[in-house]
Amino acid sequence: MAEKAFLFDSTRCTACRGCQAACKQWNENDEEIPTVENGVDAVNTGSYENPPELSPKTWVKIRFAEVERNNKVSWLFTRISCMHCTEASCQNVCPTNSISHTDDGFVVIDQEWCIGCGYCVQACPYGVPHKDERTGTARKCTSCIDRRPYGYEPACIKACPPNALLYDDRSKLLTLGRQRVQELINAGMSNANLYGENELDGLNVLYVLDDSAEVYGLPAKPKLATSNSVGQWIGGLLTAGLVTALPFWFILKRKNQIAAGKLN
Amino acid sequence: MTWTALIWIYLWLAGMAGGAYLAAFAVNRFTGGKNDSLLRLSTYLAIPLVVLGVLLLIFELGNPIRFWHLFTQFDVVSPMSMGTWILMAWVIIAMIMIVSWWLQNRVSEEVAASLAALRGPLSIVSAVLAAALITYTGVLLAVSSQPLWSNTVLLPTLFVISAVSTGVAILVLAALALNAIAGGSMAGLKPALNYIFGSTEWKTPKEMVLQLAETDAIIIVLEIMAMVGYIIWLVTSTSGSDALAVLISGSMAAPFWVGVILLALLIPFALDLTIRGKAIEVKGVLMTLTTSSLCVIVGGLILRWVITSGGQL
Numbered sequence: 001m002a003e004k005a006f007l008f009d010s011t012r013c014t015a016c017r018g019c020q021a022a023c024k025q026w027n028e029n030d031e032e033i034p035t036v037e038n039g040v041d042a043v044n045t046g047s048y049e050n051p052p053e054l055s056p057k058t059w060v061k062i063r064f065a066e067v068e069r070n071n072k073v074s075w076l077f078t079r080i081s082c083m084h085c086t087e088a089s090c091q092n093v094c095p096t097n098s099i100s101h102t103d104d105g106f107v108v109i110d111q112e113w114c115i116g117c118g119y120c121v122q123a124c125p126y127g128v129p130h131k132d133e134r135t136g137t138a139r140k141c142t143s144c145i146d147r148r149p150y151g152y153e154p155a156c157i158k159a160c161p162p163n164a165l166l167y168d169d170r171s172k173l174l175t176l177g178r179q180r181v182q183e184l185i186n187a188g189m190s191n192a193n194l195y196g197e198n199e200l201d202g203l204n205v206l207y208v209l210d211d212s213a214e215v216y217g218l219p220a221k222p223k224l225a226t227s228n229s230v231g232q233w234i235g236g237l238l239t240a241g242l243v244t245a246l247p248f249w250f251i252l253k254r255k256n257q258i259a260a261g262k263l264n
Numbered sequence: 265m266t267w268t269a270l271i272w273i274y275l276w277l278a279g280m281a282g283g284a285y286l287a288a289f290a291v292n293r294f295t296g297g298k299n300d301s302l303l304r305l306s307t308y309l310a311i312p313l314v315v316l317g318v319l320l321l322i323f324e325l326g327n328p329i330r331f332w333h334l335f336t337q338f339d340v341v342s343p344m345s346m347g348t349w350i351l352m353a354w355v356i357i358a359m360i361m362i363v364s365w366w367l368q369n370r371v372s373e374e375v376a377a378s379l380a381a382l383r384g385p386l387s388i389v390s391a392v393l394a395a396a397l398i399t400y401t402g403v404l405l406a407v408s409s410q411p412l413w414s415n416t417v418l419l420p421t422l423f424v425i426s427a428v429s430t431g432v433a434i435l436v437l438a439a440l441a442l443n444a445i446a447g448g449s450m451a452g453l454k455p456a457l458n459y460i461f462g463s464t465e466w467k468t469p470k471e472m473v474l475q476l477a478e479t480d481a482i483i484i485v486l487e488i489m490a491m492v493g494y495i496i497w498l499v500t501s502t503s504g505s506d507a508l509a510v511l512i513s514g515s516m517a518a519p520f521w522v523g524v525i526l527l528a529l530l531i532p533f534a535l536d537l538t539i540r541g542k543a544i545e546v547k548g549v550l551m552t553l554t555t556s557s558l559c560v561i562v563g564g565l566i567l568r569w570v571i572t573s574g575g576q577l
Contacts, residue, residue, distance in 0.1 A: 116326015116327045223310050235418065241401055244391075
């Protein structure tokens with residue numbers, strides 16, 4: 001099966017948040033008041049952005065950023081949801097093999113097998129999965145895998161009025177995205193770039209950005225959580241060996257030898 | 265916050281258990297096997313602590329009854345999967361050791377000799393598994409995308425040293441308690457202890473208790489060095505200083521400075537220095553020893569708390 005992907009064009013998004021509503025409707029994630037009990041700590045940030053964070057029941061949201069450019073304030077919108085990474089940290093750390101890739105490249109959590117340990121929540125470089133206390137499992141965007149059999153595109157795609165969000169073969173979207181970035185560069189936006197082409201071995205959500213990833217609040221160099229696990233294990237094990245051997249050897253052996261005059 | 269108190273209490277218990285076993289193993293090795301009773305005491309302490317920790321861990325799961333799914337996969341890439349198997353292997357092997365000690369004086373001499381011969385290699389495998397267990401308590405956090413945990417490779421180092429330090433401290437407390445019982449206080453417990461240990465030899469020589477405290481002072485120095493290295497590494501890493509600010513000056517600053525820097529490191533180090541070279545009968549030494557060990561143990565818990573919670577803020 002050809003690898004599929006989403007393409008989000010930040011220069012076309014109007015932040016209507018139709019995608020947020022459609023996602024909640026299809027996935028039966030009722031809207032709720034953002035409170036600590038509901039898994040979201042709401043704070044007034046002086047922005048129209050809402051809800052403040054992804055949560056067990058909010059799988060996609062539009063993030064707002066206000067950036068000053070040439071003495072003018074630009075109001076920027078980014079889509080925040082699962083990036084469906086090829087090198088997926090959540091999948092690597094999952095201790096029960098509950099997280100897998102679909103044939104067309106999307107990352108899904110098996111709700112029947114997940115034990116709710118919360119490790120994917122800590123591992124995701126984008127802070128996407130959230131532990132749902134009601135189901136006892138980690139939940140996030142499924143890429144609407146349950147709409148696929150009916151030939152429907154994902155709910156957020158269908159809802160997007162300005163076609164800022166597209167769903168197609170990843171190779172086609174890459175071509176389209178590169179063309180769009182070139183147009184933006186030609187129009188004078190020299191920092192325009194296509195995010196997701198190579199990050200974490202390729203994301204299945206691509207971003208056309210008219211400025212650098214950091215300006216949009218995306219990590220420029222997202223790191224795989226398990227990228228340094230060998231170093232972490234070796235560091236800890238070496239320390240365990242040293243701290244077990246040296247202080248005890250010094251107190252129990254060497255000091256006795258010094259006392260007995262065997263060493264000077 | 266996804267990982268709550270049950271997680272950091274578990275990290276502390278597992279660290280203390282593995283650290284106590286490793287400390288006793290080292291003592292027994294470096295004294296030519298003369299401290300088998302200390303190794304036995306550490307194993308008797310460690311396994312209940314680990315089992316308690318595992319129960320807490322299961323209740324932290326969103327679906328506790330699905331915990332057995334952990335045993336359907338062996339995944340070297342997932343620290344939690346590795347931890348599952350390390351824990352299970354160690355509990356099984358340590359249980360065999362405990363049973364062999366319990367039977368030691370209840371079976372014929374030939375059987376007792378073969379039990380002792382069996383314990384030799386098992387105690388070494390146990391030491392390797394205990395080292396892997398305390399390392400895993402740090403690697404679990406370090407293999408993540410939380411900057412406070414993953415921006416340096418010194419978090420497992422810090423947790424390992426703290427684990428051995430708390431392990432020595434709980435050994436000292438347990439040895440003092442058993443020696444007090446042997447010395448006449450709560451003498452009614454003696455038969456029960458004789459029964460549990462399968463022997464009347466469960467006292468720890470008082471010189472050994474003092475040497476353990478002396479060793480802990482050195483371990484604390486290593487822990488201070490690891491803490492300094494951890495902080496410097498974080499400060500110089502991308503977005504690490506923001507994460508560290510939670511501990512240094514943010515919402516976790518009070519428990520960090522008082523609970524970790526003072527209680528886990530500086531106070532017990534200073535206390536251990538004041539009783540250096542003194543006999544345990546000298547007035548105040550017993551009190552100082554107890555206070556210092558309690559500080560290390562409580563400080564170790566606070567260290568797990570500020571790192572686990574602070575990393576998720």
